[in-house]
Amino acid sequence: MNFPHRPWPSSLLALSLLALGGCGGPETAAPAEEVASAASPLTLADYPLKASADQRSLVTASGAPFLYVADTPWLLPSKLSQADVKTYLDDRKAKGFNTVQVMFLPMLGQNLTKNFYGDVPFNNLNPASPAITPGATTDPTDAAGYDYWDHIEWIIDQAGQRGLQVAAAVCWYGYGGSDWRGYMTTSASAAYGTFLGQRFGAKNNLFWILGGDNNPIGDIGSLPAGLDAGDRVEATNALANAIRNTEAKRHLMSYHAKRTASSAAYFVGQPWHTVHFAYSNERTYSYTLTDYNRATVRPVVMPESYYDARTSSPLLDRRRLRAQAWWTALSGGVGFAYGHENVWDMDSGWKPALAAASATDIQTFASFLAGHPTHLLRPDHRTGNTQKLLQGGYGSTSTNGGLDYGVSAIASDHGFALAYLPSSRSDLVVNLAALGGAGVKLSWFNPGTGGAKTLIGTYAGTGTKALAWPTGYTDAVLVAERSGTTPPPPGALFRALNLNGPALTLDGRAWESSSGAANVTLTGTLFENQAVPLVPATDASRAQMIRSSVYGTAAKVRVGAVPSGTYDVYLHVWEDNATKTFDILAEGVLVQNDYVSGAPGQWKRLGPWVVSVTDGALDLATSGGTANLSGLEIYQH
Template identity: 35%
Template sequence: MAYGGNWEGGRVVVRSETVDSEPARTQTAGPAEPVVAPAGGGGRRISRRDALRLGLFGLGGVIIGGLGGFALGRSTAPSATAPHPVSGAPERAGLASASFPITIGADARSLVDSEGRHFLYLADTPWNAISRMTRESFTTLATARSEGGFTALQMSVLDFDPRAQNAYGERPFAERGDLAEPLRGEADYWTHVEWCVDECARLGLVACLVPSWYGGWGDAWRGYVTEDNAAAYGTFLADLLGDRPNVWWLLGGDNDPTDEGEATSGVPGGLSRGPVVAATIQMGRALYEGQSVPQLMSYHTAREMTVEEHFGDEAWYQLSAAYSGADSAPFVRAEFDRSTVRPVILWESYYDGRDREPLLDRREVRGQAYHAFLSGAAGAAYGHEDVWPVTEEWPAALAAGSAEDVSVLSTLLAAFVPGVLEPLGPESGLLPDGHGTPGTASAVAVAALPDGAGAMAYFGEPRSTIRIDTTALDADATFAIRWFDPATGEEFFVADDRAGEDVVVSWPSTWSDAVLLVRR
């Protein structure tokens, strides 16, 4: 059972949903009120509501103890204003309104649209949508994602099954797997591919396309990609789609291009199980050289590996590729820290709706994205187990709570992050009590906001209190402090004009995870 809410008339209206796996949170019927420790010692003030509940009403305004969900303390005087939803807080951002094409920013880490505005890459992964959906279904999916704050769809041009036709019974090639001989006609497989790409453009979405998905075990198209046909297929795709400004290319597909063992165990008999590095490079060069508008490119790796040594010197390898397990931070950070600076994209992590280990609840699914962006990613992908293969349950999966969390994340980043976040380690000193244990729910992701505007921290599990040293950001500046709920998108006031080495904020008592905003 998941709980979300919105504020009406100064109270929180709670709604329950059974379509997601949000860890239970028991929100109270009103805003969590503050317990504040004044500067210079003294007791702590408890809210009127808590005083009534404890039978202490009428004993005075300042007493020891308190059970409120928010507090700010010791280095500065308390705010007179109780925490409450921030007046004028941004609504869900319509991020899918970029002007194409998308290019790399002057800092080499960020993405910008054709008007120079920061572009946030937030993708869903309906990998088989082009081949398995009718046009009506495709429009339903793409519209839902555009309206939900996503800015891209990651899709395979070809079905994962080389034997498959599309939803209209059309085949991509004259002979199965013959990438050098696309089957053309008046209305054919490739006309449908063009239509899907153009529908994405109409809805403001990047169509990030995998030319020929290799497959985790080589069980898709890897065995069919050779040095004899890779360049020809790349040239064909460039002729077909090289003028579409909303197209990106993502070569490979869940595969180590050098491995001749597990990564090729599914290659059909009679096909090559050798490395495909050279063939991939040829395909990438053909796509890159055939563009008439800028189209960004990368490679979709096997989980927890990098392909920098194979493709890092190629002009087409413009986006550093990360593909993580449930803990996205170390893999994004490793790419971020490379001497060759590129935007880093988390192309995939783990999906919602899994029926096998690791089983992630809704909080853990969204945590992957928060850890990615706060580790320096310029973009990240979300996925659901019923959407990527287009099962019969895909329409219901579109409304999963985990997808709603992407909308919340897009709101947060659009409102406060006009660029790529700079990850901060424990050595920064911003959180004197540390960043928790890497790889566990206690791990805290911390990053500096662009242009010295402050910092942001994501906590994947509750802490009783959080100490902040604002001098780690600026020795002289004062900061506003807010909580942001990644489950509802509500922003809560904590305090203004705070500074010092020992600012203490207490945890929002009903939340399972939270984002702390410290801004000038």
């Protein structure tokens, strides 16, 4: 929110696989096709959220993928009546939001000290002394039994009844320290955190937010006179740990820093810090990708960017507002928070502002992504990745302030890919081999109107395709989908290698034992465990090959005496222990980005990757988590 400038959704993402059509050659005309819709609505039982096993995404309590799509009615707890709270929640539920980000406490920088009913949160503004009235009632007119914290609990429960998560900023520090920072000493923070954990820690639908528009070191330019001006790293840790030690259920937690600062900059090593908050300016792709690329991997959420109806620069039109969400989702983010100037502070225009077209665009964004397994998406426009969805058309981060920059992401299973283009361009070229060499179906989606995708055509998975900008679009989403359930039949077999086992025959093809094969070098540790049940189950010979492997965090296979040319390459991998995430490079080119190995026993035949050999040897290498490499197939392309 960055005061004094005022400052992923939908139903449960039962993520259906994309419709897979036939593989073809030339462009074929076809009518528009409907975007898949989400399934079962979220309920209270889907919370609390947690990080996925690979720490790349968010999942529900039962493990289903979750896209965090939030609105920012920050002052709702202190400014709205019960009736207005219900009006607001009903509207945001209907518009596909699944999270509301609110401040538990009145915003002192806005001269607020009480809620709508005249109740205060603390005795004498002391966070160590919550103002509690004995009694239990949901009637706010009952002054003897309904206090400030009863109202907070009522709001949480009302959100939960609608399947909404409350992302609770529990002590907004404020722009330059203008709000609660000066009161949150280490001892007061520990006491307040204990109270929060005991009072609300059993609620399902909570996500804790610490800080607020403020960096914990320095950043006290607006601190009121007479308050504690010390840094707040220790106090923030005390607050977080007190909540952790007393909450009955484990909730996700992050820190809301100053604009363009990440929570990870201060708390990346803290066990309580379970989500990277990438607070951004308008160019959300930059800040999201920075947090995505951190060595400590956590789900990345964009908790704020710029709001609709601003009165100071930057003034964003509808297209530029929705670009922030699309940039986030295709740059490694698993959550985005929308905002409106009249809604964040619940001013006199908040009710009409609920109907803003920009909010409808977020509904379109969320609905579209709910029809795709977005938890598999990995940003492929990042530096160092040579196998991108586009070979031309990204634009530049240095042109027009980076506001015309395109981004793209490819699913880790190479089933689909998306590119977001914030403005028209004439140099669009698609890499048709980006999905691994299978056939590819291309479509346009209009993020400004929603509705149906428009098919461009279906093509073989090789070469490139130049595209014209779609008529009538101000910005566009390009959708690429693998157009066959299995890769196309390979050419003549060049070599098939069992990387840590005997020679055998699979599918009528002879496989060599790498131990006796000529011109084969393995880097890593040889490993075998034939007792692990495989998922999916397979025949005995294939199972024997899969369960023997070479493993390592930098495993390598080098096959020499390979004539210069182009080859289709498949690699069998499996998991024997716990989920790992790793990349695979062929001839130094990233061909598999952030592959998630899955639970023990899971295996997969990855590829085909179209690999060009020019130096007489074919080299495969892994990086990241421990990879088990079992079998390698090389075919003439």
